[in-house]
Amino acid sequence: MLESATILFSSTLMFFASGAIGALVCARHHDLCRRVTHGFVFGGSVLIFGLSILGLFGGRFELLLPGILPFAGGLALGLDRLSAFFLLIIATGVAPSALYAISYTRHYPQKQSSMGFMLNIFVPAMMLVVLARNVLTFLLFWEAMSLASYFLVMTESEHEETCKAGWLYLVMMHAGLACLLIGFLAMSQASGTFDMSEWARSASGIDMGMRNLVFLVMAAGFLSKAGAIPFHVWLPRAHPAAPSHVSAVMSGVMIKLGVYGLIRIAFEWLGQGPAWWGAVILMVGAVSALLGVLYALVQHDLKSLLAFSSVENIGIILLGVGAGLLFRAYNLGSLASLALVAGLYHCLNHAIFKTLLFLGAGAVVEETHTRNMEEMGGLLKRMPHTGGYFLIGSLAIAGLPPFNGFISEWLTFQALMLSFNIPVQFLNLLFALSIAALAMTAGLAAACFVKAFGITFLALPRGETVDQAHEASRTMRASMGLLSVACLALGVLPALVLRPLSNTIAEFIGDRPELSFNWNNISAADVFAVIAPFWMAMILVVLILTVWVGLHAFGTNFHRRYYETWGCGRALQTAAFEYTAAAFAYPFKRVFALLYRSIEETEIEAHPESRFFVKTITYRHETRSIIEDSVYAPIAATVRRLAAKARKLQSGNVHSYLFYILVALLALVLFAK
Amino acid sequence: MPFARITNLLSFIFLLMSFLLLMQNSLAAQVRMFAVQSGVLSALAAAVAFFGGSKELFSVAVVFALIKVIVIPNVLNRAVTKIGIQRAVAPYLGTSATLGICAGLVVVAFYAMAPVTALKRLPTVDGIPLAFAGVLIGLFTTVNRRRALTQILGFLMLENSVFMVALLATYGVPLIVEMGVFLDVLVAVLILEVFVYRIRENFESIDVQHLGSLRG
Numbered sequence: 086m087l088e089s090a091t092i093l094f095s096s097t098l099m100f101f102a103s104g105a106i107g108a109l110v111c112a113r114h115h116d117l118c119r120r121v122t123h124g125f126v127f128g129g130s131v132l133i134f135g136l137s138i139l140g141l142f143g144g145r146f147e148l149l150l151p152g153i154l155p156f157a158g159g160l161a162l163g164l165d166r167l168s169a170f171f172l173l174i175i176a177t178g179v180a181p182s183a184l185y186a187i188s189y190t191r192h193y194p195q196k197q198s199s200m201g202f203m204l205n206i207f208v209p210a211m212m213l214v215v216l217a218r219n220v221l222t223f224l225l226f227w228e229a230m231s232l233a234s235y236f237l238v239m240t241e242s243e244h245e246e247t248c249k250a251g252w253l254y255l256v257m258m259h260a261g262l263a264c265l266l267i268g269f270l271a272m273s274q275a276s277g278t279f280d281m282s283e284w285a286r287s288a289s290g291i292d293m294g295m296r297n298l299v300f301l302v303m304a305a306g307f308l309s310k311a312g313a314i315p316f317h318v319w320l321p322r323a324h325p326a327a328p329s330h331v332s333a334v335m336s337g338v339m340i341k342l343g344v345y346g347l348i349r350i351a352f353e354w355l356g357q358g359p360a361w362w363g364a365v366i367l368m369v370g371a372v373s374a375l376l377g378v379l380y381a382l383v384q385h386d387l388k389s390l391l392a393f394s395s396v397e398n399i400g401i402i403l404l405g406v407g408a409g410l411l412f413r414a415y416n417l418g419s420l421a422s423l424a425l426v427a428g429l430y431h432c433l434n435h436a437i438f439k440t441l442l443f444l445g446a447g448a449v450v451e452e453t454h455t456r457n458m459e460e461m462g463g464l465l466k467r468m469p470h471t472g473g474y475f476l477i478g479s480l481a482i483a484g485l486p487p488f489n490g491f492i493s494e495w496l497t498f499q500a501l502m503l504s505f506n507i508p509v510q511f512l513n514l515l516f517a518l519s520i521a522a523l524a525m526t527a528g529l530a531a532a533c534f535v536k537a538f539g540i541t542f543l544a545l546p547r548g549e550t551v552d553q554a555h556e557a558s559r560t561m562r563a564s565m566g567l568l569s570v571a572c573l574a575l576g577v578l579p580a581l582v583l584r585p586l587s588n589t590i591a592e593f594i595g596d597r598p599e600l601s602f603n604w605n606n607i608s609a610a611d612v613f614a615v616i617a618p619f620w621m622a623m624i625l626v627v628l629i630l631t632v633w634v635g636l637h638a639f640g641t642n643f644h645r646r647y648y649e650t651w652g653c654g655r656a657l658q659t660a661a662f663e664y665t666a667a668a669f670a671y672p673f674k675r676v677f678a679l680l681y682r683s684i685e686e687t688e689i690e691a692h693p694e695s696r697f698f699v700k701t702i703t704y705r706h707e708t709r710s711i712i713e714d715s716v717y718a719p720i721a722a723t724v725r726r727l728a729a730k731a732r733k734l735q736s737g738n739v740h741s742y743l744f745y746i747l748v749a750l751l752a753l754v755l756f757a758k
Numbered sequence: 759m760p761f762a763r764i765t766n767l768l769s770f771i772f773l774l775m776s777f778l779l780l781m782q783n784s785l786a787a788q789v790r791m792f793a794v795q796s797g798v799l800s801a802l803a804a805a806v807a808f809f810g811g812s813k814e815l816f817s818v819a820v821v822f823a824l825i826k827v828i829v830i831p832n833v834l835n836r837a838v839t840k841i842g843i844q845r846a847v848a849p850y851l852g853t854s855a856t857l858g859i860c861a862g863l864v865v866v867a868f869y870a871m872a873p874v875t876a877l878k879r880l881p882t883v884d885g886i887p888l889a890f891a892g893v894l895i896g897l898f899t900t901v902n903r904r905r906a907l908t909q910i911l912g913f914l915m916l917e918n919s920v921f922m923v924a925l926l927a928t929y930g931v932p933l934i935v936e937m938g939v940f941l942d943v944l945v946a947v948l949i950l951e952v953f954v955y956r957i958r959e960n961f962e963s964i965d966v967q968h969l970g971s972l973r974g
Binding site: 739740743744746747750751754755757758 | 850866869870872873894897898900901902904909
C-alpha cells in the first residue's frame with residue numbers, strides 16, 4: 086500500500102512537470118500547447134483522484150526530503166485520510182476544469198503557454214499544501230499556490246479592472262500569509278518543532294494565551310484564503326477577472342484549502358481549545374452565509390454573483406466547522422464529528438456545483454462577450470445543453486433534492502439543531518440564530534439562482550450578441566456533464582461519500598460521527614432525523630411521470646401553440662418588456678436597504694413639448710459594501726498616509742542614501758559593542 | 759618590538775593623510791594626498807611582509823603601489839583636467855566642521871574597537887582602530903561631498919582602509935583575493951571616470967544632486 090501511494094504521487098508530479106515543460110516547449114504552437122498543457126493537468130488530476138481514493142481507504146505515505154531545502158527540516162510530505170479527502174476535492178474540481186480548458190482557452194491566443202504553465206504549477210502546489218507535514222513545506226507551497234493563481238487571474242492584464250483585481254488579490258493573500266507566518270513561527274517556537282504533526286502532542290503544555298493568539302492570527306490567515314466575511318473583498322473581484330476555468334478552480338477548490346488549514350489548526354495542531362473558538366467560527370460562518378447570499382442577489386455580473394455565492398457557501402461550511410469545534414469543547418466527540426462531516430460534505434459538494442456553474446458561466450460569457458446579465462436572456466434556445474447543466478448546478482446550489490446540496494445542508498441543519506446537547510444557554514441562543522441564518526440563506530440562495538438562471542437563459546434576448554451565441558464545444562459540454570452527473574449521484578446516493586468521509590473524521594477526531602446510513606437512508610443521532618434520499622428521488626421521478634401520463638391520458642387537447650414567452654397578451658412584445666435582473670433584486674434591496682447602503686438615481690429625459698412624452702429613463706441603483714466602507718477604507722487611508730510619510734526617506738538624493746548607510750554602520754558598531 | 763612600533767607609526771601617518779586630504783581645497787591636491795596615503799599603506803604592507811615573513815605579501819605591496827600610487831592617481835588627474843575644475847570641491851559642511859566630525863568618528867572607532875585591541879594577541883593590533891577610523895572617514899567623505907569625482911576619492915579611501923584592516927588583523931588575505939580586489943577597484947575607477955565624464959556631458963554638471971530629478 087505504501088509503495089503504490091508513493092509511486093502514484095511521484096507520477097502525479099511527473100505529469101504536472103511534463104505539462105509545465107510542454108507549455109514552454111510548444112509555446113509557439115497554440116493549438117498543440119493548449120491540448121498538451123491541459124491534457125497533462127487533466128491526467129495529473131485523475132492521478133490525484135487515484136491517490137485520494139487510496140488515502141481514503143487507509144493508504145498512507147511519508148516522504149522526507151531534508152536534502153532539497155536543508156533548513157527547518159527540509160521538505161516533509163505525508164498522506165492521511167483528511168489530506169486524502171481534500172485531494173478528492175482538488176481532483177473533482179480540477180479534472181473537469183482542465184478538460185473544459187482544452188477548448189475554452191482557444192480564445193486566449195497569445196496566452197496559452199503562460200496559462201498552461203501556471204495551471205501546471207497551481208494544481209500541484211495545491212496538492213502539496215494538503216500533503217505538507219512541516220512548516221517550511223506548507224508555507225512554501227501555500228505561497229506558490231497564491232502566486233500561480235495571481236498570474237492566472239492576471240491573464241487579461243490589458244484590462245485595468247483585471248490589474249486592480251489582481252493587485253487586491255495579491256495584497257489580501259500576503260496579508261493572510263503574514264498572519265500565517267506569525268502563527269506558524271510562534272507555534273514552532275512554543276512547541277520546539279517545525280513538524281506540525283508533533284504539535285498536537287505538545288499543544289496542551291503550551292500557555293493558553295499563546296494558543297489563543299496563534300488561533301486568532303492563523304484563523305484570520307486561513308479565512309482570508311477561504312474568502313469568509315470580513316476577508317472576502319478579493320473574491321468578488323478576482324473571480325470575475327480570471328478566465329472561467331481558473332475561476333472554477335479557485336472558487337471550487339482553492340478557497341477550500343483555507344477551510345483545510347482552519348480544520349487542521351483548530352482541531353489538531355492546537356489541541357483542545359476553549360469554546361469561544363467555535364463560537365467565533367460559527368458567527369463568521371453565519372454572517373458570511375447571510376451577507377454573501379444577500380450581496381450575490383444584487384449582482385448583475387454573472388461571475389460576481391457566483392463569486393459572492395462562494396462566500397455564502399464558505400459560510401455554510403464554516404457553520405459546520407464552528408459547530409464541530411463547539412461540540413468538541415464540551416466533549417461531545419461524536420456530535421463534533423457529525424458537524425464536521427456536514428461541513429466537509431458541503432466542501433465537496435460546493436467544489437462540484439460551483440465548478441459546474443463557473444464553467445457554464447464561462448461558456449455563456451464566451452458566446453455573448455459580456456458578463457452583464459441584463460444583456461443576456463433567451464440563451465436556453467441557443468445553448469440548450471449548457472443551459473440544462475447550469476440549471477442542474479443552480480438546483481444543487483439552492484439545496485433542492487434530489488441534488489447533492491440538499492444532503493449537506495440537511496446535515497448542517499441537523500448538526501446545528503443537535504446543539505441542545507450543549508448545556509450553555511448563551512450558546513444555545515447562538516445556535517438558534519445560526520439555524521435561522523442558515524434557513525434564510527437557503528431561501529435567498531434559491532431566489533438568487535432563480536435570478537441567475539432565469540435572467541440569463543429564459544425570456545427573449547436582451548442584447549444583440551445573444552443572437553450569435555452557439556452551443557459550447559463537445560469537451561466543454563462533457564466536463565459540465567460529468568459534474569452534473571456528480572451533483573445527482575451525490576444527492577441520490579450520499580453513502581458513496583459518507584462512508585469514506587465518516588471514516589476520515591473518525592480517524593481525525595477519534596470519535597465516530599453520530600450518523601448511521603445505508604444505500605437508501607441517513608439518520609442523524611440515532612433517529613433524531615432521518616431522510617431517504619434515494620426514495621425521495623424515486624418518488625420525484627414517479628410523481629413527474631404520473632403528472633405527465635395523467636395529463637396525456639385525461640388532459641384536454643394537447644396541441645402546441647407557439648407564442649412569445651411571458652406574452653401577457655400584449656400586441657407588441659419586445660425584450661424591453663421583460664423582467665430585468667435589477668427588477669428582480671429590487672424588493673431585496675428595499676427590505677435590506679440598511680445592508681446595501683444603495684445609491685439610487687433616476688434620470689428622465691422628456692420630450693421638449695410635453696413632459697408626459699418620455700424619451701429615455703436612466704435608472705441607476707448601486708449597492709455598496711458596509712465592510713469595505715467601514716473596515717477596509719480606513720485601513721487603506723491609514724496605510725496611504727504612512728506611506729506618504731515614509732516616502733520622504735526616499736528622497737532620490739544619493740548623499741542621503743550614503744548617509745543612511747553611514748548611520749546604519751555606526752548604529753550597528755555601537756550596538757554590537 | 760620594532761614591528762609594532764613601525765606598523766603603529768605607519769598607521770598614524772595613514773590616518774593623518776586622510777585628515778590632510780579633507781583639508782585640501784583643490785582636487786589635484788586631494789589626488790596627491792591620496793597617492794601619498796596609498797604609498798604609506800604599501801610601505802605598511804611591506805613592513806608586515808618583512809616581519810611576518812610572508813613572500814606573497816611583498817608582491818601584494820608592489821602591485822598595490824603600482825595601482826594605487828601610480829595608475830589610479832593618473833586616471834583621476836586626467837579626469838580632473840578633462841572636466842576642468844581645479845577648485846570648488848563643494849562639500850556640504852565646511853572644513854572645520856568636517857574635521858570636527860571626523861575627529862568624533864575616530865573616537866567612535868576607538869570605542870568600538872576596544873574589545874579587539876584588548877586581546878593584544880597581535881603586534882599590529884593597535885593600528886586596527888586607526889584603520890577602522892579610516893573606513894568611517896572614507897564613508898563620511900562620500901556623504902559630505904557634492905561632486906561625483908570627490909565621492910570617488912572617498913570611496914577609494916574607504917577601500918584603502920578596508921585593505922588596511924585586513925592587513926593588520928590577519929596579515930593580509932590570500933593573494934588571489936587581494937588581486938581580485940585590486941582589479942575590481944581599478945576597473946571601478948576607470949568606469950566611474952567615464953561615467954563622470956558622461957554625466958558632465960549630459961547634465962552640464964557633475965553635481966549628483968541633480969540626479970534627484972530622476973526620481974519617480
